[in-house]
Amino acid sequence: MTDLDLTQPARLDLEDVSVGYNGKTILQNLTFQVPHGHRVAVVGPNGAGKSTLFKALVGLLPLRSGKIHIHGQPLGRHHDCVAYVPQRSEIDWRFPVTVEDVVMMGRYGHTGWMRAPSRTDRAIVRRCMEQMGIADLASHPIGDLSGGQQQRVFLARALAQEPHILLMDEPFTGVDATTLETALNLLDDLRTRSVTVLVSTHDLTMAAQRFDEVLLLNRRLIAYGAPEEVFQAENIRTAFGGQALTIDGVIVTDQCCPGEEEHFHLHPGGQR
Protein backbone atom coordinates (compact mmCIF):
# COMPACT_ATOMS: atom_id res chain seq x y z
CA MET A 1 0.00 0.00 0.00
CA THR A 2 1.23 3.43 -0.90
CA ASP A 3 1.99 6.50 1.17
CA LEU A 4 -0.58 6.02 3.90
CA ASP A 5 -0.38 9.19 5.93
CA LEU A 6 -2.00 8.46 9.27
CA THR A 7 -1.45 11.97 10.62
CA GLN A 8 -4.02 13.31 8.21
CA PRO A 9 -7.38 13.31 10.00
CA ALA A 10 -9.87 12.99 7.12
CA ARG A 11 -9.44 10.13 4.70
CA LEU A 12 -12.49 10.74 2.57
CA ASP A 13 -13.55 14.30 1.84
CA LEU A 14 -16.60 15.37 -0.11
CA GLU A 15 -16.90 19.03 -0.87
CA ASP A 16 -20.17 20.35 -2.28
CA VAL A 17 -20.60 17.30 -4.52
CA SER A 18 -23.53 17.02 -6.95
CA VAL A 19 -24.08 13.89 -9.03
CA GLY A 20 -26.64 12.89 -11.63
CA TYR A 21 -27.23 11.13 -14.90
CA ASN A 22 -29.53 11.41 -17.91
CA GLY A 23 -29.96 15.10 -17.25
CA LYS A 24 -31.32 14.56 -13.72
CA THR A 25 -29.46 15.63 -10.62
CA ILE A 26 -29.74 12.87 -8.01
CA LEU A 27 -27.48 14.13 -5.25
CA GLN A 28 -27.09 17.78 -4.41
CA ASN A 29 -24.38 19.67 -2.55
CA LEU A 30 -23.03 16.84 -0.45
CA THR A 31 -20.32 17.87 2.00
CA PHE A 32 -18.95 15.48 4.59
CA GLN A 33 -15.76 13.85 5.84
CA VAL A 34 -15.12 10.28 6.93
CA PRO A 35 -12.17 9.82 9.30
CA HIS A 36 -9.72 7.03 8.65
CA GLY A 37 -10.92 3.57 9.70
CA HIS A 38 -14.47 4.58 10.54
CA ARG A 39 -17.57 2.62 9.68
CA VAL A 40 -20.39 4.59 8.15
CA ALA A 41 -23.92 3.36 7.50
CA VAL A 42 -25.53 5.14 4.56
CA VAL A 43 -29.27 5.30 5.20
CA GLY A 44 -32.20 6.78 3.36
CA PRO A 45 -35.45 5.92 1.56
CA ASN A 46 -35.59 4.23 -1.84
CA GLY A 47 -34.27 6.53 -4.53
CA ALA A 48 -32.40 8.67 -2.00
CA GLY A 49 -29.21 8.31 -4.03
CA LYS A 50 -27.30 5.79 -1.92
CA SER A 51 -26.15 3.77 -4.93
CA THR A 52 -25.49 6.99 -6.83
CA LEU A 53 -23.18 8.17 -4.06
CA PHE A 54 -21.15 4.95 -4.24
CA LYS A 55 -20.95 5.07 -8.01
CA ALA A 56 -19.63 8.61 -7.86
CA LEU A 57 -17.05 7.59 -5.27
CA VAL A 58 -15.56 4.92 -7.57
CA GLY A 59 -15.73 7.01 -10.73
CA LEU A 60 -18.66 5.21 -12.37
CA LEU A 61 -20.62 8.47 -12.53
CA PRO A 62 -19.05 11.84 -13.27
CA LEU A 63 -19.45 14.67 -10.78
CA ARG A 64 -21.73 17.54 -11.78
CA SER A 65 -19.80 19.79 -9.47
CA GLY A 66 -17.76 19.69 -6.30
CA LYS A 67 -14.70 17.70 -5.30
CA ILE A 68 -13.94 14.30 -3.83
CA HIS A 69 -10.60 13.82 -2.11
CA ILE A 70 -9.19 10.54 -0.89
CA HIS A 71 -6.09 10.79 1.27
CA GLY A 72 -6.18 14.46 0.42
CA GLN A 73 -5.79 13.73 -3.29
CA PRO A 74 -8.37 13.97 -6.06
CA LEU A 75 -10.40 10.92 -7.07
CA GLY A 76 -8.56 8.51 -9.33
CA ARG A 77 -5.07 9.28 -8.07
CA HIS A 78 -4.99 6.16 -5.92
CA HIS A 79 -5.67 3.43 -8.38
CA ASP A 80 -6.45 0.57 -6.07
CA CYS A 81 -7.47 2.07 -2.79
CA VAL A 82 -11.27 2.00 -3.19
CA ALA A 83 -13.12 -1.29 -3.57
CA TYR A 84 -16.80 -1.43 -4.45
CA VAL A 85 -19.30 -4.25 -4.05
CA PRO A 86 -22.43 -3.39 -6.04
CA GLN A 87 -25.87 -4.40 -4.82
CA ARG A 88 -26.13 -7.00 -7.50
CA SER A 89 -23.32 -7.30 -9.99
CA GLU A 90 -24.59 -6.82 -13.50
CA ILE A 91 -22.43 -9.50 -14.99
CA ASP A 92 -23.06 -12.50 -17.21
CA TRP A 93 -23.17 -15.40 -14.77
CA ARG A 94 -22.50 -17.86 -17.62
CA PHE A 95 -19.07 -16.33 -18.30
CA PRO A 96 -16.39 -19.06 -18.17
CA VAL A 97 -14.65 -18.02 -14.95
CA THR A 98 -14.24 -19.87 -11.66
CA VAL A 99 -14.67 -18.46 -8.17
CA GLU A 100 -10.89 -18.27 -7.79
CA ASP A 101 -10.55 -16.40 -11.13
CA VAL A 102 -13.02 -13.75 -9.97
CA VAL A 103 -11.35 -13.24 -6.58
CA MET A 104 -7.95 -13.07 -8.33
CA MET A 105 -9.23 -10.11 -10.38
CA GLY A 106 -9.07 -8.14 -7.14
CA ARG A 107 -5.29 -8.55 -7.23
CA TYR A 108 -4.76 -7.24 -10.78
CA GLY A 109 -4.53 -3.64 -9.62
CA HIS A 110 -1.63 -4.59 -7.31
CA THR A 111 0.16 -7.21 -9.40
CA GLY A 112 0.10 -5.22 -12.61
CA TRP A 113 -1.90 -6.09 -15.67
CA MET A 114 0.77 -7.95 -17.57
CA ARG A 115 2.36 -10.06 -14.84
CA ALA A 116 1.32 -13.49 -13.64
CA PRO A 117 0.04 -13.58 -10.05
CA SER A 118 2.78 -14.12 -7.46
CA ARG A 119 2.74 -16.57 -4.59
CA THR A 120 1.66 -13.71 -2.32
CA ASP A 121 -1.31 -12.98 -4.58
CA ARG A 122 -2.37 -16.62 -4.48
CA ALA A 123 -2.05 -16.70 -0.69
CA ILE A 124 -4.14 -13.54 -0.33
CA VAL A 125 -6.82 -14.91 -2.67
CA ARG A 126 -6.92 -18.16 -0.72
CA ARG A 127 -7.22 -16.31 2.59
CA CYS A 128 -10.02 -14.07 1.32
CA MET A 129 -11.95 -17.06 -0.01
CA GLU A 130 -11.54 -18.85 3.33
CA GLN A 131 -12.69 -15.79 5.23
CA MET A 132 -15.84 -15.61 3.09
CA GLY A 133 -16.44 -19.36 3.40
CA ILE A 134 -16.10 -20.10 -0.32
CA ALA A 135 -12.66 -21.76 -0.40
CA ASP A 136 -14.20 -25.15 -1.15
CA LEU A 137 -15.94 -23.65 -4.20
CA ALA A 138 -12.68 -22.21 -5.62
CA SER A 139 -12.72 -24.20 -8.86
CA HIS A 140 -16.48 -24.01 -9.45
CA PRO A 141 -17.88 -21.89 -12.29
CA ILE A 142 -19.58 -18.84 -10.77
CA GLY A 143 -22.83 -19.74 -12.53
CA ASP A 144 -23.11 -22.81 -10.30
CA LEU A 145 -23.35 -20.79 -7.07
CA SER A 146 -26.38 -19.65 -5.12
CA GLY A 147 -27.15 -15.94 -4.83
CA GLY A 148 -25.59 -15.69 -1.37
CA GLN A 149 -22.47 -17.51 -2.46
CA GLN A 150 -22.14 -15.20 -5.46
CA GLN A 151 -22.40 -12.20 -3.14
CA ARG A 152 -19.61 -13.65 -1.00
CA VAL A 153 -17.41 -14.10 -4.08
CA PHE A 154 -17.67 -10.38 -4.74
CA LEU A 155 -17.00 -9.56 -1.08
CA ALA A 156 -13.92 -11.80 -1.25
CA ARG A 157 -12.75 -10.01 -4.39
CA ALA A 158 -13.17 -6.61 -2.73
CA LEU A 159 -11.20 -7.92 0.24
CA ALA A 160 -8.44 -9.19 -2.07
CA GLN A 161 -8.08 -5.65 -3.41
CA GLU A 162 -6.78 -4.72 0.08
CA PRO A 163 -8.60 -1.40 -0.15
CA HIS A 164 -8.24 1.56 2.18
CA ILE A 165 -11.90 2.32 1.60
CA LEU A 166 -14.56 -0.31 1.03
CA LEU A 167 -18.00 0.54 -0.33
CA MET A 168 -20.77 -2.04 0.00
CA ASP A 169 -24.18 -1.41 -1.50
CA GLU A 170 -26.90 -3.24 0.45
CA PRO A 171 -24.79 -6.26 1.42
CA PHE A 172 -27.41 -7.35 3.97
CA THR A 173 -30.47 -7.21 1.74
CA GLY A 174 -31.99 -10.45 0.52
CA VAL A 175 -29.09 -12.70 1.50
CA ASP A 176 -29.11 -16.00 3.36
CA ALA A 177 -28.14 -16.32 7.03
CA THR A 178 -24.61 -17.56 6.29
CA THR A 179 -23.86 -14.65 4.00
CA LEU A 180 -25.30 -12.16 6.48
CA GLU A 181 -23.14 -13.53 9.27
CA THR A 182 -20.04 -13.57 7.05
CA ALA A 183 -20.67 -9.97 6.03
CA LEU A 184 -21.07 -8.88 9.65
CA ASN A 185 -17.88 -10.70 10.69
CA LEU A 186 -16.17 -8.99 7.78
CA LEU A 187 -17.19 -5.61 9.18
CA ASP A 188 -15.56 -6.43 12.53
CA ASP A 189 -12.44 -7.73 10.83
CA LEU A 190 -12.11 -4.60 8.68
CA ARG A 191 -12.31 -2.46 11.82
CA THR A 192 -9.26 -4.19 13.29
CA ARG A 193 -7.44 -3.49 10.03
CA SER A 194 -8.52 0.19 10.02
CA VAL A 195 -10.24 0.00 6.67
CA THR A 196 -12.76 2.79 6.14
CA VAL A 197 -16.13 1.22 5.35
CA LEU A 198 -19.26 2.74 3.85
CA VAL A 199 -22.29 0.47 3.78
CA SER A 200 -25.75 1.32 2.53
CA THR A 201 -28.52 -0.45 4.38
CA HIS A 202 -32.24 -0.39 5.00
CA ASP A 203 -31.81 -1.89 8.44
CA LEU A 204 -31.87 1.11 10.77
CA THR A 205 -31.31 -1.05 13.86
CA MET A 206 -28.17 -2.49 12.36
CA ALA A 207 -27.05 0.99 11.33
CA ALA A 208 -27.48 2.16 14.92
CA GLN A 209 -25.74 -0.80 16.53
CA ARG A 210 -22.90 -1.71 14.21
CA PHE A 211 -21.61 1.60 12.87
CA ASP A 212 -19.61 4.54 14.17
CA GLU A 213 -21.50 7.01 12.05
CA VAL A 214 -24.74 7.23 10.16
CA LEU A 215 -25.14 9.23 6.96
CA LEU A 216 -28.78 10.05 6.41
CA LEU A 217 -29.53 10.87 2.77
CA ASN A 218 -32.44 11.92 0.68
CA ARG A 219 -31.08 13.53 -2.48
CA ARG A 220 -29.11 15.74 -0.11
CA LEU A 221 -27.40 15.28 3.21
CA ILE A 222 -30.03 15.25 5.99
CA ALA A 223 -27.78 14.38 8.90
CA TYR A 224 -24.36 12.91 9.53
CA GLY A 225 -22.83 11.88 12.84
CA ALA A 226 -23.06 9.33 15.64
CA PRO A 227 -26.18 7.13 15.36
CA GLU A 228 -27.89 8.61 18.43
CA GLU A 229 -27.46 12.13 17.03
CA VAL A 230 -28.70 11.23 13.57
CA PHE A 231 -31.64 9.06 14.56
CA GLN A 232 -33.76 11.91 15.89
CA ALA A 233 -37.46 11.89 15.06
CA GLU A 234 -37.13 15.11 13.11
CA ASN A 235 -34.28 13.85 10.92
CA ILE A 236 -36.08 10.61 10.17
CA ARG A 237 -39.23 12.45 9.22
CA THR A 238 -37.28 14.82 6.96
CA ALA A 239 -35.58 11.92 5.21
CA PHE A 240 -38.36 9.39 4.97
CA GLY A 241 -41.39 11.71 4.86
CA GLY A 242 -44.59 9.70 4.58
CA GLN A 243 -42.64 6.47 4.89
CA ALA A 244 -42.00 7.14 8.59
CA LEU A 245 -44.43 6.67 11.48
CA THR A 246 -43.98 7.30 15.16
CA ILE A 247 -45.61 4.64 17.34
CA ASP A 248 -45.20 5.11 21.11
CA GLY A 249 -41.99 7.02 20.63
CA VAL A 250 -40.52 4.36 18.31
CA ILE A 251 -39.93 5.39 14.74
CA VAL A 252 -40.98 2.89 12.10
CA THR A 253 -40.11 3.27 8.46
CA ASP A 254 -42.13 1.59 5.78
CA GLN A 255 -39.66 -0.21 3.53
CA CYS A 256 -41.52 -3.25 2.37
CA CYS A 257 -39.65 -3.47 -0.89
CA PRO A 258 -36.01 -2.71 -0.26
CA GLY A 259 -33.62 -2.07 -3.06
CA GLU A 260 -33.84 0.27 -5.95
CA GLU A 261 -35.58 -1.83 -8.56
CA GLU A 262 -33.64 -0.48 -11.49
CA HIS A 263 -30.49 -2.04 -10.06
CA PHE A 264 -31.98 -5.48 -9.85
CA HIS A 265 -31.43 -7.70 -12.86
CA LEU A 266 -32.20 -11.34 -13.25
CA HIS A 267 -30.07 -13.19 -15.71
CA PRO A 268 -32.03 -15.85 -17.57
CA GLY A 269 -30.42 -19.25 -17.30
CA GLY A 270 -27.68 -17.82 -15.16
CA GLN A 271 -28.45 -19.64 -11.94
CA ARG A 272 -27.85 -23.23 -12.76
Added chain:
Amino acid sequence: MMQWFLAPLGYTFMQRGLLAALIVGVVCAVIGSYVVLRSMAYLGDALAHAILPGVAVAYLMGGNLTLGALVAAILVALGIGALSRQGTIKEDTAIGILFAAALSLGVALISSIRSYAVDLSHILFGNVLGVSDKDLILTALLGAVILLTILLLYRPFLVLSFDPVLATTLRLPRELLRNLLLVLLALAIVVSLQTVGVGLVAAMLVTPAATAYLLARRLPAMMALAALFGALSSVTGMYASYYLNVASGAAIVLTATAFFLLAFFLAPRKGVLWGWVHRLRRSD
Protein backbone atom coordinates in the same frame (compact mmCIF):
# COMPACT_ATOMS: atom_id res chain seq x y z
CA MET B 1 -3.87 -44.27 -45.91
CA MET B 2 -0.64 -42.31 -45.57
CA GLN B 3 -0.83 -41.67 -49.29
CA TRP B 4 -4.32 -40.23 -48.78
CA PHE B 5 -2.93 -37.62 -46.40
CA LEU B 6 0.21 -36.87 -48.37
CA ALA B 7 -1.17 -36.67 -51.90
CA PRO B 8 -2.58 -33.13 -51.62
CA LEU B 9 0.66 -31.93 -50.04
CA GLY B 10 2.47 -32.66 -53.29
CA TYR B 11 1.11 -29.39 -54.65
CA THR B 12 2.65 -26.18 -53.37
CA PHE B 13 -0.67 -24.35 -53.68
CA MET B 14 -2.20 -26.94 -51.33
CA GLN B 15 0.68 -26.55 -48.84
CA ARG B 16 0.25 -22.79 -48.80
CA GLY B 17 -3.52 -23.09 -48.65
CA LEU B 18 -3.39 -25.50 -45.72
CA LEU B 19 -0.99 -23.29 -43.79
CA ALA B 20 -3.08 -20.18 -44.44
CA ALA B 21 -6.27 -22.00 -43.41
CA LEU B 22 -4.60 -23.28 -40.23
CA ILE B 23 -3.43 -19.81 -39.21
CA VAL B 24 -6.84 -18.33 -39.94
CA GLY B 25 -8.60 -21.14 -38.07
CA VAL B 26 -6.53 -20.60 -34.93
CA VAL B 27 -6.44 -16.78 -34.96
CA CYS B 28 -10.17 -16.39 -35.61
CA ALA B 29 -11.06 -18.94 -32.97
CA VAL B 30 -8.99 -17.22 -30.26
CA ILE B 31 -10.27 -13.69 -30.86
CA GLY B 32 -13.66 -15.27 -31.54
CA SER B 33 -13.81 -16.26 -27.87
CA TYR B 34 -14.22 -12.57 -27.04
CA VAL B 35 -16.64 -12.15 -29.94
CA VAL B 36 -18.86 -14.88 -28.43
CA LEU B 37 -18.54 -13.72 -24.80
CA ARG B 38 -19.11 -10.05 -25.62
CA SER B 39 -21.93 -10.75 -28.13
CA MET B 40 -20.06 -9.16 -31.03
CA ALA B 41 -21.05 -11.68 -33.74
CA TYR B 42 -23.10 -9.11 -35.65
CA LEU B 43 -20.24 -6.63 -35.45
CA GLY B 44 -17.84 -9.21 -36.88
CA ASP B 45 -20.13 -9.93 -39.81
CA ALA B 46 -20.66 -6.22 -40.46
CA LEU B 47 -16.93 -5.50 -40.37
CA ALA B 48 -16.31 -8.21 -42.92
CA HIS B 49 -18.79 -6.68 -45.37
CA ALA B 50 -17.56 -3.17 -44.72
CA ILE B 51 -14.21 -4.16 -46.15
CA LEU B 52 -15.50 -4.11 -49.75
CA PRO B 53 -15.02 -0.37 -50.49
CA GLY B 54 -11.43 -0.57 -49.23
CA VAL B 55 -10.74 -3.43 -51.61
CA ALA B 56 -12.43 -1.61 -54.49
CA VAL B 57 -10.48 1.60 -53.90
CA ALA B 58 -7.22 -0.33 -53.66
CA TYR B 59 -8.05 -2.09 -56.93
CA LEU B 60 -8.90 1.18 -58.69
CA MET B 61 -5.65 2.72 -57.49
CA GLY B 62 -3.71 -0.39 -58.41
CA GLY B 63 -2.64 -0.87 -54.80
CA ASN B 64 -2.46 -3.87 -52.51
CA LEU B 65 -5.95 -5.32 -51.97
CA THR B 66 -5.19 -6.61 -48.48
CA LEU B 67 -3.88 -3.23 -47.43
CA GLY B 68 -7.04 -1.60 -48.77
CA ALA B 69 -9.17 -4.07 -46.82
CA LEU B 70 -7.14 -3.39 -43.68
CA VAL B 71 -7.58 0.38 -43.87
CA ALA B 72 -11.33 0.06 -44.54
CA ALA B 73 -11.87 -2.42 -41.68
CA ILE B 74 -10.02 -0.30 -39.14
CA LEU B 75 -11.83 2.87 -40.23
CA VAL B 76 -15.23 1.20 -39.89
CA ALA B 77 -14.30 -0.43 -36.55
CA LEU B 78 -13.29 2.92 -35.07
CA GLY B 79 -16.29 4.60 -36.69
CA ILE B 80 -18.66 2.21 -34.93
CA GLY B 81 -16.86 2.87 -31.65
CA ALA B 82 -17.16 6.64 -32.13
CA LEU B 83 -20.82 6.62 -33.22
CA SER B 84 -21.98 4.55 -30.25
CA ARG B 85 -19.67 6.04 -27.61
CA GLN B 86 -21.85 8.93 -26.49
CA GLY B 87 -24.74 6.53 -26.07
CA THR B 88 -26.97 8.65 -28.35
CA ILE B 89 -27.57 5.56 -30.50
CA LYS B 90 -27.10 1.93 -29.56
CA GLU B 91 -24.15 -0.01 -30.87
CA ASP B 92 -26.13 -2.39 -33.08
CA THR B 93 -27.84 0.59 -34.74
CA ALA B 94 -24.45 2.20 -35.36
CA ILE B 95 -23.25 -1.07 -36.85
CA GLY B 96 -26.30 -1.35 -39.09
CA ILE B 97 -25.83 2.16 -40.48
CA LEU B 98 -22.10 1.94 -41.14
CA PHE B 99 -22.23 -1.63 -42.41
CA ALA B 100 -24.89 -0.88 -45.04
CA ALA B 101 -23.22 2.40 -46.05
CA ALA B 102 -19.81 0.79 -46.50
CA LEU B 103 -21.23 -2.20 -48.37
CA SER B 104 -23.19 0.11 -50.71
CA LEU B 105 -20.10 2.21 -51.34
CA GLY B 106 -18.20 -0.99 -52.13
CA VAL B 107 -20.85 -2.23 -54.54
CA ALA B 108 -21.11 1.21 -56.20
CA LEU B 109 -17.37 1.37 -56.73
CA ILE B 110 -17.11 -2.19 -57.95
CA SER B 111 -20.04 -1.86 -60.38
CA SER B 112 -18.06 0.88 -62.09
CA ILE B 113 -15.27 -1.59 -62.82
CA ARG B 114 -16.35 -4.05 -65.52
CA SER B 115 -13.57 -6.64 -65.32
CA TYR B 116 -13.91 -7.16 -61.63
CA ALA B 117 -16.34 -10.09 -61.52
CA VAL B 118 -13.81 -12.87 -60.84
CA ASP B 119 -11.86 -11.03 -58.16
CA LEU B 120 -15.11 -10.06 -56.49
CA SER B 121 -16.24 -13.65 -56.12
CA HIS B 122 -12.85 -14.39 -54.54
CA ILE B 123 -13.42 -11.67 -52.00
CA LEU B 124 -16.93 -12.89 -51.22
CA PHE B 125 -16.12 -16.57 -50.92
CA GLY B 126 -12.36 -16.76 -50.57
CA ASN B 127 -9.68 -18.27 -52.75
CA VAL B 128 -7.45 -20.19 -50.41
CA LEU B 129 -5.70 -22.07 -53.21
CA GLY B 130 -4.60 -18.79 -54.73
CA VAL B 131 -2.54 -17.81 -51.64
CA SER B 132 0.89 -16.58 -52.67
CA ASP B 133 4.09 -16.73 -50.59
CA LYS B 134 3.73 -13.02 -49.93
CA ASP B 135 0.12 -13.48 -48.76
CA LEU B 136 1.18 -16.30 -46.51
CA ILE B 137 3.88 -14.21 -44.84
CA LEU B 138 1.43 -11.33 -44.29
CA THR B 139 -1.15 -13.75 -42.86
CA ALA B 140 1.40 -15.24 -40.48
CA LEU B 141 2.66 -11.82 -39.37
CA LEU B 142 -0.79 -10.37 -38.73
CA GLY B 143 -1.86 -13.59 -37.01
CA ALA B 144 1.15 -13.42 -34.70
CA VAL B 145 0.42 -9.77 -33.85
CA ILE B 146 -3.20 -10.63 -32.96
CA LEU B 147 -2.34 -13.67 -30.83
CA LEU B 148 0.49 -11.89 -29.03
CA THR B 149 -1.69 -8.87 -28.17
CA ILE B 150 -4.46 -11.10 -26.83
CA LEU B 151 -1.95 -13.03 -24.75
CA LEU B 152 -0.29 -9.92 -23.34
CA LEU B 153 -3.56 -8.13 -22.58
CA TYR B 154 -5.35 -11.24 -21.29
CA ARG B 155 -6.19 -9.72 -17.90
CA PRO B 156 -7.40 -6.30 -19.06
CA PHE B 157 -9.59 -7.89 -21.75
CA LEU B 158 -10.91 -10.46 -19.26
CA VAL B 159 -11.93 -7.82 -16.72
CA LEU B 160 -13.34 -5.52 -19.41
CA SER B 161 -15.48 -8.36 -20.80
CA PHE B 162 -16.52 -9.94 -17.51
CA ASP B 163 -17.12 -6.96 -15.26
CA PRO B 164 -17.02 -3.45 -16.78
CA VAL B 165 -17.80 -1.98 -13.34
CA LEU B 166 -14.59 -3.45 -11.90
CA ALA B 167 -12.72 -2.28 -15.00
CA THR B 168 -13.85 1.28 -14.23
CA THR B 169 -13.07 1.13 -10.52
CA LEU B 170 -9.60 -0.23 -11.34
CA ARG B 171 -9.24 2.70 -13.76
CA LEU B 172 -8.66 0.61 -16.87
CA PRO B 173 -8.72 2.67 -20.09
CA ARG B 174 -11.99 1.12 -21.25
CA GLU B 175 -12.45 3.07 -24.49
CA LEU B 176 -8.89 2.38 -25.59
CA LEU B 177 -9.20 -1.34 -24.87
CA ARG B 178 -12.56 -1.57 -26.61
CA ASN B 179 -11.17 0.11 -29.72
CA LEU B 180 -8.07 -2.08 -29.62
CA LEU B 181 -10.26 -5.17 -29.55
CA LEU B 182 -12.20 -3.81 -32.55
CA VAL B 183 -8.95 -3.21 -34.45
CA LEU B 184 -7.73 -6.74 -33.63
CA LEU B 185 -11.06 -8.07 -34.86
CA ALA B 186 -10.67 -6.07 -38.08
CA LEU B 187 -7.18 -7.52 -38.57
CA ALA B 188 -8.44 -11.07 -38.03
CA ILE B 189 -11.16 -10.52 -40.61
CA VAL B 190 -8.72 -9.19 -43.20
CA VAL B 191 -6.46 -12.17 -42.57
CA SER B 192 -9.40 -14.54 -43.17
CA LEU B 193 -10.61 -12.89 -46.37
CA GLN B 194 -8.53 -15.02 -48.69
CA THR B 195 -9.40 -18.27 -46.93
CA VAL B 196 -13.14 -18.10 -46.40
CA GLY B 197 -14.17 -14.75 -47.87
CA VAL B 198 -16.38 -11.95 -46.60
CA GLY B 199 -19.47 -14.13 -46.48
CA LEU B 200 -18.13 -16.77 -44.14
CA VAL B 201 -15.72 -14.89 -41.86
CA ALA B 202 -18.33 -14.55 -39.12
CA ALA B 203 -18.60 -18.34 -38.91
CA MET B 204 -14.83 -18.67 -38.41
CA LEU B 205 -15.05 -16.15 -35.58
CA VAL B 206 -18.10 -17.53 -33.87
CA THR B 207 -18.52 -21.26 -34.49
CA PRO B 208 -15.29 -22.76 -33.03
CA ALA B 209 -15.47 -20.35 -30.06
CA ALA B 210 -19.11 -21.27 -29.40
CA THR B 211 -18.18 -24.96 -29.53
CA ALA B 212 -15.42 -24.37 -26.99
CA TYR B 213 -17.77 -22.31 -24.81
CA LEU B 214 -19.97 -25.38 -24.37
CA LEU B 215 -17.03 -27.48 -23.20
CA ALA B 216 -14.78 -25.18 -21.15
CA ARG B 217 -15.07 -23.85 -17.61
CA ARG B 218 -12.39 -21.18 -17.87
CA LEU B 219 -11.47 -18.63 -20.51
CA PRO B 220 -7.91 -19.94 -21.22
CA ALA B 221 -9.34 -23.43 -21.77
CA MET B 222 -12.08 -21.97 -23.97
CA MET B 223 -9.48 -20.19 -26.13
CA ALA B 224 -7.30 -23.29 -26.40
CA LEU B 225 -10.23 -25.52 -27.33
CA ALA B 226 -11.52 -22.95 -29.81
CA ALA B 227 -8.08 -22.86 -31.46
CA LEU B 228 -8.10 -26.66 -31.64
CA PHE B 229 -11.55 -26.76 -33.24
CA GLY B 230 -10.59 -23.94 -35.61
CA ALA B 231 -7.45 -25.80 -36.70
CA LEU B 232 -9.26 -29.14 -37.05
CA SER B 233 -12.04 -27.53 -39.09
CA SER B 234 -9.52 -25.85 -41.39
CA VAL B 235 -7.54 -29.03 -42.06
CA THR B 236 -10.60 -31.28 -42.42
CA GLY B 237 -12.26 -28.70 -44.66
CA MET B 238 -9.20 -28.42 -46.89
CA TYR B 239 -9.00 -32.20 -47.35
CA ALA B 240 -12.73 -32.40 -47.97
CA SER B 241 -12.38 -29.67 -50.55
CA TYR B 242 -9.53 -31.58 -52.26
CA TYR B 243 -11.19 -34.98 -52.39
CA LEU B 244 -14.86 -33.99 -52.79
CA ASN B 245 -14.11 -31.04 -55.03
CA VAL B 246 -16.20 -28.53 -53.06
CA ALA B 247 -15.37 -24.89 -52.27
CA SER B 248 -12.80 -24.86 -49.47
CA GLY B 249 -14.25 -21.98 -47.44
CA ALA B 250 -17.64 -23.66 -47.35
CA ALA B 251 -16.10 -27.03 -46.45
CA ILE B 252 -14.20 -25.46 -43.53
CA VAL B 253 -17.28 -23.70 -42.17
CA LEU B 254 -19.44 -26.83 -42.53
CA THR B 255 -16.86 -28.89 -40.61
CA ALA B 256 -16.81 -26.29 -37.84
CA THR B 257 -20.61 -26.39 -37.73
CA ALA B 258 -20.54 -30.20 -37.41
CA PHE B 259 -18.24 -29.90 -34.38
CA PHE B 260 -20.57 -27.32 -32.89
CA LEU B 261 -23.64 -29.53 -33.32
CA LEU B 262 -21.83 -32.45 -31.68
CA ALA B 263 -20.95 -30.28 -28.70
CA PHE B 264 -24.42 -28.77 -28.57
CA PHE B 265 -25.96 -32.21 -28.08
CA LEU B 266 -23.22 -34.10 -26.28
CA ALA B 267 -21.32 -31.55 -24.17
CA PRO B 268 -21.09 -32.50 -20.50
CA ARG B 269 -23.22 -30.21 -18.29
CA LYS B 270 -24.24 -27.79 -21.04
CA GLY B 271 -25.31 -30.23 -23.79
CA VAL B 272 -28.92 -30.89 -24.71
CA LEU B 273 -28.60 -34.65 -24.10
CA TRP B 274 -27.10 -33.98 -20.67
CA GLY B 275 -30.13 -31.88 -19.77
CA TRP B 276 -32.51 -34.66 -20.84
CA VAL B 277 -30.70 -37.31 -18.81
CA HIS B 278 -30.64 -34.98 -15.82
CA ARG B 279 -34.39 -34.35 -16.08
CA LEU B 280 -35.19 -38.04 -16.51
CA ARG B 281 -33.18 -38.89 -13.41
CA ARG B 282 -34.95 -36.26 -11.40
CA SER B 283 -38.40 -37.42 -12.45
CA ASP B 284 -37.60 -41.02 -11.36
